Amino acid sequence: MNAEKAAEIARIDLPLYVFATFMRSGKQYYMVKHEEPRSKALTWYPGSCLARFREEEIPRYRKRYARVRVERRFVKEASVFAAWKQDDSVVLKKCFDHDRRYWKVASKVVKDREDLKAVEAAIRHHLPYLKALHLHMAASSGFPATTEPEWRRLQARCRFLDASVKQSTIDNHFYAVNFEGEAQDDNPDKALIRFEFIELLVRVAKEKYRAGGPCATVAEAFEMLLDRNVLPQYREEAQVWQGFRDDLLYTVEVNDLFLANRDGLRKVYDYYVS
Numbered sequence: 001m002n003a004e005k006a007a008e009i010a011r012i013d014l015p016l017y018v019f020a021t022f023m024r025s026g027k028q029y030y031m032v033k034h035e036e037p038r039s040k041a042l043t044w045y046p047g048s049c050l051a052r053f054r055e056e057e058i059p060r061y062r063k064r065y066a067r068v069r070v071e072r073r074f075v076k077e078a079s080v081f082a083a084w085k086q087d088d089s090v091v092l093k094k095c096f097d098h099d100r101r102y103w104k105v106a107s108k109v110v111k112d113r114e115d116l117k118a119v120e121a122a123i124r125h126h127l128p129y130l131k132a133l134h135l136h137m138a139a140s141s142g143f144p145a146t147t148e149p150e151w152r153r154l155q156a157r158c159r160f161l162d163a164s165v166k167q168s169t170i171d172n173h174f175y176a177v178n179f180e181g182e183a184q185d186d187n188p189d190k191a192l193i194r195f196e197f198i199e200l201l202v203r204v205a206k207e208k209y210r211a212g213g214p215c216a217t218v219a220e221a222f223e224m225l226l227d228r229n230v231l232p233q234y235r236e237e238a239q240v241w242q243g244f245r246d247d248l249l250y251t252v253e254v255n256d257l258f259l260a261n262r263d264g265l266r267k268v269y270d271y272y273v274s
Helices: 003-010 089-101 105-107 114-141 148-158 167-177 195-212 219-236 237-249 250-261 262-273
Strands: 027-034 042-051
Touching: 089 114, 089 195, 105 114, 105 195, 114 148, 114 219, 114 237, 148 167, 167 195, 195 219, 219 250, 237 262, 250 262
Parallel strands: none
Antiparallel strands: 027 042
């Protein structure tokens, strides 16, 4: 319908029924059928019209669809790593209480009560680092324990031996911390689980910096051993794991890979663990 016909129709006040269709330009003939509602009689009305050539532009129309962009993000709680719990104050307190129950620091190493409180406070302060360091050592040897060869590599790297601390002295302390007053599961002989590892560091500190060294207390000797010998050599190794998880492991792509292969990986893990 051209603009002229549209304007003519707009001036009609009576009810108007419009049949819209496309047709070629030029003379057109048509028939309109009318049926009486009561008699059902049919009446045909012939007609004709001139379809003029359309001169105005056809308005462009495109149906708009709502576009939804789905951006996948890694959510740890909904991933295969959901069960992994990062250390917090509650977890660290449980670790400290567990280790203090089993180590022999109070009964065999530090007799002075005030000094013992200071040693335990130092251990509690450095426990996140000590826990991570032990995990690093154990992962390199005989998880969940640090084997004797791996411990010897640590003592060589940290330079525990000197004129006053001999290898035989450290070996005696190694065997002393391995003595179990009560049966313990997952505590292999001739290897260090976490509380034994910490106790051995306290013993070495006492020998190196308290027995004939500059420190008046075992607590001071323990802090000195960490500051001078251990931390400079193992600072990065003990802190790398969470950074590795955050930067490389906790991603959508890695989660998809582990999720697709979880059953197979579980079988491999169970085979070697058993």
